[in-house]
Amino acid sequence: YLREVAGFKAGDRVAIQMPNCLAYPVAVFGILKAGLIMVNTNPLYTPAEMVHQFADSGATGLIAIDLFATKVAEVLPKTAIKTVIVVSIADLLSPLKRLVIRAVQKYVKKMLPPITFTYITFPRALAVGADRIAAGADPKLYAESLDHHSIAALQYTGGTTGVAKGAALTHGNLVANTIQSLEMWKPFLRLGEEVMLTALPLYHIFAFTANLMIFFMAGGRNVLVPSPRPLSNLKTVMLTEPVTWFTGVNTLFAGLMHEPWFKEHTNWQLRGSVAGGMALVPVIGERWEAMTKTPIYQGYGLTETSPVATLNPFQRPKRAAIGVPVPGTDVKFVNAEGQTVPFGEVGELFIKGPQVMQGYWQRPDETARSLSDGWLATGDIAQMDDEGYLEIVDRKKDMILVSGFNVYPNEVEATIAEHPGVIDTAVVGVPDDETGEIVVAFVTKKDQALTEDEVRQHCRKTLTAYKVPRIVVFRDDLPKTNVGKVLRKDLRDEALRVFLERRG
Known part of the structure; x- marks a missing residue:
């Protein structure tokens, strides 16, 4: 369907936006076998986050779950997406299960919004594709030009800059x-x-x-x-x-x-x-x-x-x-001067191997900062013991890790700064046994009536839930360098103290 009917050409990007369901692996392998590039997208993303990822990747196709059709309708005019395939959580299940699940979604939980854009359903796309094969189309031809250097996926991540960018995985x-x-x-x-x-x-x-x-x-x-x-x-x-x-x-x-x-x-x-x-x-x-x-x-x-x-x-x-x-992976540990440290000493972890990405999609400057002669700078500080086991000592990056998901302080700070009642802000992470880390925001008020809950509500408008600060601390000013850069490291101890006080 993707090549013969929708008209995608080799190397075109198709975004996938759905939770775990039977349609997901079919979509993944279908895109890869078609010689296209898949773009994994979090279905909980806000419209602003969706627009950035779809626009940055240049996606012209989207396979999306029907539950979030309202968001899709909002973002489509701001992207280059021409073809949308809509998936139901019940697709590919037995007829009886499909019937029951659709009935509960539609009439009991009322979870299914109206679809106001042009689309084809996932089962229909499969059926139309099967018809083309029956008529003589040969899907094996689409993969003939692929090799190990062909890009398979753009997997979006951030970094110290906080700008989400696509890791080109071949x-x-x-x-x-x-x-x-x-x-x-x-x-x-x-x-x-x-x-x-x-x-x-x-x-x-x-x-x-x-x-x-x-x-x-x-x-x-x-x-x-x-x-x-x-x-x-x-x-x-x-x-x-x-x-x-x-x-x-x-x-x-x-x-x-x-x-x-x-x-x-x-x-x-x-x-x-x-x-x-x-x-x-x-x-x-x-x-x-x-x-x-x-x-x-x-x-x-x-x-x-x-x-x-x-x-x-x-x-x-x-x-x-x-x-x-x-197997097949080399590691080394590098000090602040860029020199490899002796065995057993602490240094930034660098990785080299066949699994290391080709680079960041259309970001040669970012790629050059992270990759050199095949070595990937991880930004994590680590060491190796005498049996060859690695242990992470600390993270070089300011990135916050919440339940396995990356949160970039710059992105959260930019969102908070948009509130008219805010003068300045800084975001840090503090350790938490449940989520790994939580997000703590420090805010200097312009509007003295501004509350912690109002800051969080403001963030929820454009940020996914795990990026929203769990704690907001108001301060008269923020610690800064002589050139005006906020010293996040000076705020971490205070953030931890506030967190422990509130928890205790």
Whole structure:
């Protein structure tokens, strides 16, 4: 359908915006086999965030869930998108399940907004495409020009600048990282037998590679959960499905262990879990292992590394470590002067390997800052122990990691600064056992009547929920350098103190 009917040409970008559902893997593999480039997009993005990503990527196609048709209608005129395929969460399910789910969505929960733009449904697009194949079209021809250097995906991420940019991941990057990770996992995988619970969103690079790509190659069965929130959404599937593997972030593991139904269940078929996206708090790993009698294996990576760069060996994991480099991956540690430090010393982690991105989409300056002679500067400070295991010491970047999602202070600060009652603002992160970090905003008021809740409400208009400050602190002024740059590092201790006071 994409090539023969919609008229997309090799290299065109098609955005995917949907939660976990059966249509997602079909859309992914369809786009890749068509010789097109997929652009994963968070379905919870605000219209402003959608416009930026669609415009920056140059997307001319969109495969989107019907639940957010109102947002799609708002952004389409501001983009180059010409073709929209609308997906239902019930697509590809059995007729009876489809009927029940659609009825509940439409008449009980009233979740389905009217669709006011031109579109084709996902099942109809599949049917039309099948008709073209029956008429003689050969889909294999679309992939003939592809090689390992052909771009497969634009996976958007930020950086110290806070400007979201697309990491250009090639077919070679994705294939290499899938094989690298599978080689680490293989001794503990029963090919064709495992059942993976996918609660993390597949549009996030961690679940995309770990859950979709690796388990597809391993012949596993994926149980897709559209949303793990509230955590009671996971109760039925975790208690009835024979789940053997589970991927999560610290937040998810911690939350589940507070659920009464989870604590009461003792007959787990789970063989192991893999943590990524954010640092696993050691005590959470210990509690999980005690409760489920299975370990959590921690890994590390970035969007720019497709994402797996290191992973704990499954036969001898270290809880505090992020593991060892996956096969074919080189690492080095560099000091502030750009020199490689001796073994065992702390330095910025650099990574080189077949999974490292081609560069940032249409941003040669950003690419040059991050990539040099194949080495990717991660911005993370780390060290290696005498057994070859890596441990992250600190983050060089000001980026805040909330439940595995990147929050960039500049973006939040820019949003707060738009409020007419604000003079100045600075945003920092403080550690939190549940979410990894929380966002704290410091604000200098222009309007003395301005409240903390008003600042948050203002942010919710244009920012996704996890970017909205949990705490807002008002100050008469902000600490700055002699050239006027806000010293975020001077605010972190105060932010932590305020957070602990409020929590206590």
